[in-house]
Amino acid sequence: DTGVSQDPRHKITKRGQNVTFRCDPISEHNRLYWYRQTLGQGPEFLTYFQNEAQLEKSRLLSDRFSAERPKGSFSTLEIQRTEQGDSAMYLCASSLTGEISGNTIYFGEGSWLTVV
Amino acid sequence: GDSVTQMEGPVTLSEEAFLTINCTYTATGYPSLFWYVQYPGEGLQLLLKATKADDKGSNKGFEATYRKETTSFHLEKGSVQVSDSAVYFCALSGGAQKLVFGQGTRLTINP
Numbered sequence: 001d002t003g004v005s006q007d008p009r010h011k012i013t014k015r016g017q018n019v020t021f022r023c024d025p026i027s028e029h030n031r032l033y034w035y036r037q038t039l040g041q042g043p044e045f046l047t048y049f050q051n052e053a054q055l056e057k058s059r060l061l062s063d064r065f066s067a068e069r070p071k072g073s074f075s076t077l078e079i080q081r082t083e084q085g086d087s088a089m090y091l092c093a094s095s096l097t098g099e100i101s102g103n104t105i106y107f108g109e110g111s112w113l114t115v116v
Numbered sequence: 117g118d119s120v121t122q123m124e125g126p127v128t129l130s131e132e133a134f135l136t137i138n139c140t141y142t143a144t145g146y147p148s149l150f151w152y153v154q155y156p157g158e159g160l161q162l163l164l165k166a167t168k169a170d171d172k173g174s175n176k177g178f179e180a181t182y183r184k185e186t187t188s189f190h191l192e193k194g195s196v197q198v199s200d201s202a203v204y205f206c207a208l209s210g211g212a213q214k215l216v217f218g219q220g221t222r223l224t225i226n227p
Binding site: 004006031033035040041042043044045048056091093095097103104105106107108109110 | 120148152158159160161162165205207209213214215216217218219220
């Protein structure tokens with residue numbers, strides 16, 4: 001059983017460019033989450049999906065950010081017109097709802113974004 | 117809203133010392149509580165969890181007990197190793213099923 005995988009692991013981009021991150025959750029996990037983590041801080045919730053439906057978005061998710069999960073499996077997080085303040089690690093996580101699983105959330109290794 | 121407050125770091129200990137990292141929370145209802153660990157350059161790994169009051173989570177020699185009366189979930193280990201050096205995050209999951217994290221505590225163990 002593979003864990004949550006993210007791609008790319010590292011991305012350096014120029015200010016104003018668009019970037020896209022991909023996340024493949026653990027197989028059969030119906031929930032998928034995106035978090036952002038800046039240096040020295042804990043992760044902050046951005047958004048989550050149940051299957052293909054985006055159920056909640058944080059106020060941190062500005063209009064330049066968009067996330068999709070078109071078939072309820074993998075997800076993409078796109079940042080348009082990147083700014084230096086977007087530099088962070090973007091973490092994807094997944095979980096399986098239900099009492100047996102305990103709704104435990106499992107994280108990927110993250111995608112580091114540096115905007116120069 | 118829900119929040120988690122962790123003991124500020126960094127924490128530096130010698131090998132085989134006793135470890136405590138304090139964590140308190142504020143939440144409506146009855147959240148689940150978690151400790152995650154993050155090694156340098158990596159994502160988060162679930163260390164242990166507790167889903168109801170008085171539950172004790174344990175893993176790899178680490179323990180934490182869900183104390184509803186003091187709204188705490190302190191992490192303890194009786195004898196730390198150099199390989200335990202990492203950043204530790206306390207987190208809660210409330211009704212919305214998303215995690216709210218503390219700011220993290222960096223732990224360094226010296227041989």
